[in-house]
Structure formats: structure tokens, C-alpha cells
Amino acid sequence: MSDFDAELDATGLNCPLPILRAKKAITGLESGQTLKIIATDPGSVKDFEAFCKQTGNTLLSSGEEGGKFVFMIKKAA
Amino acid sequence: MSKRLPGPERRLSILKSAQQLFAEKGYHGVSIDEIARAVDVSPAILYRHFSSKKEIYDTVLHELSGKRESYVDTVINSGTGFEDILAGMTQVFIRSIDENPDMLRIEMQSLLEGGDATGEFFKNRWKSFTDYIEFGLNERLPYDQPNREITILSAALMFQGMVREALLQKYLQPHDRLEDVSLYELSSELVRLFLRAVGIEKSHLSRRAVISA
Numbered sequence: 001m002s003d004f005d006a007e008l009d010a011t012g013l014n015c016p017l018p019i020l021r022a023k024k025a026i027t028g029l030e031s032g033q034t035l036k037i038i039a040t041d042p043g044s045v046k047d048f049e050a051f052c053k054q055t056g057n058t059l060l061s062s063g064e065e066g067g068k069f070v071f072m073i074k075k076a077a
Numbered sequence: 078m079s080k081r082l083p084g085p086e087r088r089l090s091i092l093k094s095a096q097q098l099f100a101e102k103g104y105h106g107v108s109i110d111e112i113a114r115a116v117d118v119s120p121a122i123l124y125r126h127f128s129s130k131k132e133i134y135d136t137v138l139h140e141l142s143g144k145r146e147s148y149v150d151t152v153i154n155s156g157t158g159f160e161d162i163l164a165g166m167t168q169v170f171i172r173s174i175d176e177n178p179d180m181l182r183i184e185m186q187s188l189l190e191g192g193d194a195t196g197e198f199f200k201n202r203w204k205s206f207t208d209y210i211e212f213g214l215n216e217r218l219p220y221d222q223p224n225r226e227i228t229i230l231s232a233a234l235m236f237q238g239m240v241r242e243a244l245l246q247k248y249l250q251p252h253d254r255l256e257d258v259s260l261y262e263l264s265s266e267l268v269r270l271f272l273r274a275v276g277i278e279k280s281h282l283s284r285r286a287v288i289s290a
Binding site for chain 1: 147148149150151152153162166201204205208209212
């Protein structure tokens with residue numbers, strides 16, 4: 001059983017592209033579903049925190065995996 | 078010797094003095110001793126906070142370059158229009174320089190000094206714009222348009238050139254001609270002209286995109 005419903009690869013992209021893509025990807029999800037995002041821009045950590053805070057989506061986790069940043073975002077109700 | 082400051086204040090005073098010195102003389106032109114003298118402490122005290130000149134320089138860039146221009150607000154509040162987002166990002170970036178013009182000087186110094194001392198920081202900042210422009214134009218330009226690749230590359234270059242030139246003329250070589258024009262107004266108009274040049278017409282950008290000085 002996977003722990004996310006969709007995955008977004010934003011490696012190599014600088015702000016604001018990861019956020020923009022995430023915003024788009026989330027509209028395609030249903031509430032409660034989870035989006036996994038992989039990014040390399042170090043600024044993306046703060047960006048996704050701010051993004052979730054401002055949009056009401058939940059940042060389930062924010063970490064590093066194999067030198068990249070991985071975020072799990074749950075779409076708000 | 079200056080009076081004893083608590084750790085965090087001392088650290089900040091080191092960063093601010095270092096920033097000023099790097100802006101005047103570039104990375105290679107400044108020594109640890111000079112920074113210590115500027116803050117009126119011994120190098121030993123300075124080394125308690127930072128292990129090298131490089132570390133000071135990197136910290137200046139990362140901590141003093143303004144609330145790291147987060148374009149998150151712009152993306153969330155501008156809908157998904159390429160034009161509005163680009164205009165919004167530009168205003169945010171301009172404001173970060175307006176609030177700390179030494180960053181512009183440090184960038185100019187780093188261009189002449191070469192990348193290995195000064196790293197990818199500034200290149201990375203511009204990459205936000207060039208990535209976004211390439212992305213936006215990739216979507217907008219017809220696929221069968223001749224010379225598509227070079228058009229996109231040139232457009233990104235044009236954008237960077239015009240914004241950087243506006244900043245240089247405003248901060249580094251003030252011109253009478255530009256005296257009465259606010260940088261925000263100027264950059265807003267430049268973005269509008271840019272969009273027209275690349276074939277994206279938008280007769281007026283949302284008022285929200287112009288932040289008054």
C-alpha cells in the first residue's frame with residue numbers, strides 16, 4: 001500500500017516552480033489525498049511550509065532522501 | 078575593545094560589518110583581520126562565531142539577502158497567470174535589493190572574482206526567473222515556431238539583463254534621467270515591455286503587482 005496518491009518530481013527546479021506545480025497537482029487530488037514532492041532547491045523547505053500554512057493543506061512530512069528534499073502534503077478538506 | 082555583546086548580537090554585528098566590506102572590496106579583497114577590526118574585536122572572538130572568511134561570506138548571503146525572496150505569496154495570490162506571477166516575482170526581488178543594496182554590490186564583485194570563491198548563490202537567484210520564463214514560454218510558444226530554443230534562451234537573458242541593468246542604474250550609477258521614477262514603477266513597465274516583446278500581450282497587469290516604494 002503506497003503512502004501517497006500522486007508524486008511530483010520537481011528536481012532541478014527553483015522557486016516558484018515546485019510550488020506552482022504542487023498547486024496544480026493538488027487541484028487534481030481529492031481532499032484527504034496525499035501528494036509526494038521531490039525537490040532539490042534548498043529554499044523549497046521554507047517554501048512548502050509557507051505554502052501549506054497559507055493554503056490550509058497539511059505538510060505531513062518534510063525530509064531528505066538521497067540528497068533530495070521530499071515533502072508529503074495532504075490536501076485539505 | 079568594544080564592550081561585550083551577547084552572542085547573537087555580536088554575531089549579527091560581524092555579519093553586517095562583513096557585508097559592508099564585501100560590498101566595497103569583494104570577497105578576496107577583505108581579510109578576517111579587517112572584519113575583526115571593523116567590529117572592534119580580536120580575531121579570536123570572531124573565530125568563536127565563524128570558522129572562516131568563507132563561512133562569514135556564505136552566512137552574509139544567506140541571512141542578509143532579505144527574507145529569502147519567497148515567491149510563495151506571489152504564486153498563491155496571483156492565480157496562475159504567467160504575466161502576474163512574473164510581475165509579482167520581479168517586485169519581490171526588487172524590494173529585496175531596495176532593502177539591502179549591498180547585495181547588488183556583492184553580486185557585482187562576485188562576477189569579477191569568479192565563481193569558485195563566491196559560489197552559486199547569485200546564479201541560483203536568477204535561476205528562479207530564467208527557469209520560470211523558460212517554463213512559461215515553453216507552454217506559450219507554438220511548437221512549430223522556428224528557432225524556438227534560442228528564442229526562449231534569449232528571452233530569459235533579456236529579462237535578466239533588463240532587471241539587473243535597472244538595478245545597476247538606480248543604485249550604482251544614479252542617472253538624472255531616472256531620478257524621478259521609482260524602481261518599482263520602472264520594473265513594472267519593463268516587465269510589461271518584456272511580455273510584449275515575447276508575444277504575450279497584457280494591457281495592464283493587476284494593480285496588486287505594483288508595490289509602491
